[in-house]
Amino acid sequence: MHGRLKIKTTAQQKAEKELKQSNQLTQYKASMSQILLHRNCDPFDPVSFKICAGLLSTNPDIYTLWNYRKEVILREKHRYEESDPAAKEDGDVDLKAFDGLLEKEISLTEDCLRANPKSYSAWYHRYWVLMLHSQPNWQQEFALCTKYLSVDDRNFHCWDYRRQLVNRIGITLPVEIKFSTERINNNFSNYSSWHYRSTLIQLNEQCIEEELELVKNAVFTDPGDSSAWFYLKWVVTNPALGKETCQELLDTLEQLQELEPDCKWVLLAKGWLMKRLHVKDYAVELYTQLIHLDAMRKGLYRDLLQNCIENS
Amino acid sequence: MTEHLHDVVLPDNITEELLTSQHIDFIKKYGEEQNKFEYGMTDYLRLSGMYWGLTALELMNAGVTDTQDAIVEYIVKCQDPDSGGISACIDHDPHILHTLSGIQILAMFDKLDAIDIEGVVKYVQKLQQFDGSFSGDKWGEVDTRFSFCAVMILSILNRISAIKVQKAVKFVKSCKNFDGGFGSRPLAESHAGLTYCCVGFLSITKRFDVLDIDNLAWWLCERQNPSGGFNGRPEKLPDVCYSWWVLATLAMLGKLTWIDGAKLQTFIFACQDQETGGFSDRPKDVPDPFHTLFAVAALSLLDYENIQKVNPTYCMPQHVIDRLQLDPKILPS
C-alpha cells in the first residue's frame, strides 16, 4: 500500500465503514467465483466477462483476470478464423468483427490506467491486444502516451511505452533527440528526460561538446538540482571529452563555487574533473569540505579521499 | 540556490526503538479483525503476502511453528500440476513471483520436498526467452524482476544449470544505464527496486564484473534524503521499502558505510504504527505486511539488536541461507 494516509474516525464512522467493506468483500468474492466458474465456457459468458472488466477497473493487479480475458480473446480469434476457412488459407481473414472486440479491450485498459497509471498488467495487456489487431492505431497510442507524460513526466511505464512506439511508427533518431532537447529545456530537473536522452546519444568526439553545453546550461541555471549533475558526470568521465574542455569547465566551476559555496554538486564535479586532469593535492581540501557539507555520505568521501592518497 | 525538497518532515514524537511485540501482533492478526477487508481483497497476492509476514516474524524471532503444516499444505495446493508453477492462491494462475514466494517459504520451513520440484524447475526453464530474459508467466511480460526470481528459485533448488545462465546475464547486462543502475528492460530508467533485482541476480550468478560498482554505489547512496529515508529514483519521495532495496544492494556491494545508518534508522522508526503495530511506506500512513518486512529486514542490515541476521541477496534469514549452503557473492565492506 502506498501513500494512504491513516485517518482518525469516530466509532460510528468505523462501524459504517466496516459494514460497507464487508459488503464490498462479499461482492468481490461472489464476482471472483462467478468468473472462475465460467472461465472455460466456450462461447464465453458475457456476464462474467463484464463483471471481470468491472473488477479490473477498480484493481488492475488481479493478474488472473487479465489471463482470463486473454484466453477469451484467443478463443474468439480462433472462432473468427474458422468461420472463414478459405480466407484463412489466403492469410486474408476479415477480422473487422474481431477488431471490434479488441477495441473494447483497449478502452478497458484505458479505464484501468486512468485509475492506476502504474499498473504493469494493464500496460502489458494493452500492448498484447494491439499486437493482435489487424490495423493497430499506433498514432493514437502515441497521443495517449504524450497525454500521460504531460500528467506525470516521471511515469517510467509511459517512457517505456513511448520507446516501443517510436520504433513501430518509424520516428527517426534525430527527431527523437530533438524531442528530448525540448523536454529538457522545458524542465531541467526531470531525471527521466536525462535518462531518456542517455539512451539516444552515443557519446563521441562529434557530439560530446554539444552534450556538455546542454547539461552545463542546466547545472548553471539551477545548481541545487541533482538530475543534471548525474548526466554531467556521464559526459565528463567519457574519454571523448578533450582535456582542454575539461580544464575550461573546471575554471567555470570555480566561478560557480564562489556564487554557490555550499553546493556539494559543484565540489563533486570538480573532483571528477581533477581526477581526469591528474591534478595533484586537491583531494584533502575537496573531500574535507564535502564531509562537512554532506555529512550523511561522509563514508563515501572518506573512501574517495583514501583512494586519492593511495594512488598518488 | 533553489531548495529542492522531495522529502517528508518527520513527526516530533518518534519512538526510538523497535516495537517488536506490536509488530508481531500486527502480522499474526493480519487477516483477522481490523484488516479483514484488506486481507480478503488481496487474495491475488496471497503467497507473497505470506512470505512477507512469515519472514518478518522469523527475523523478529517469532517464527511460526503450529501453522507450518497448514501453510505447506496450502502451497502444495497452489502448485499447478500441468505447468509446475505456483499461483498466488487457489484457483488463480501460476506466476514466477508467487512461485518464488512459495519456494522461499518452503525453504524457510525446510519442507521443499513437499512440492513437485522438477515441475518448478521445468516451469522456470520454460519461461526463459530467446534473448536470455524471463517472462513472468506464459503470457510473455518480460522484466528484470523475473530474471532475479528465476535464479533465486533455481539456486535454492540447486538447479541453476537448468537455464542458460550466460544468456540470462547478457540480458541483465543490457539493462544497465548511464548512471550504473538498472531498469525493468533494456533502456528503461534506473530504479532502486529493479537495481536491487539485477544486482541480486549478479550476486547469485557471481558476475559483479558486469557492474560499475563505484558509479552505481554513488547513485544508490544519493537516494538518502535529509529525513534519512531513501527514495527509489532521484527527486522522488522516500519510502520505507526502499530502505531495503537500496541498503541491501549497498550491502552486496560492500558499501554500507556510504550512507547514514543512524538517520535511516530514525526514519524507519518513524514509519511504525504505534497503535496497531506494522510499518507504513511513510510516517502516518496505513501499515501493511510488505513494508513491515522490508523495514525489519533493513534494521537487520543496520545490525539492530535482537533481530536475526538477514541475507541481503535473498531477503531470507541468514541461517536458512547457511542451511541451504548458498553463497551469493557479497563484497566485504
Ligand SMILES: [Zn+2]
Ligand atoms: Zn513502498
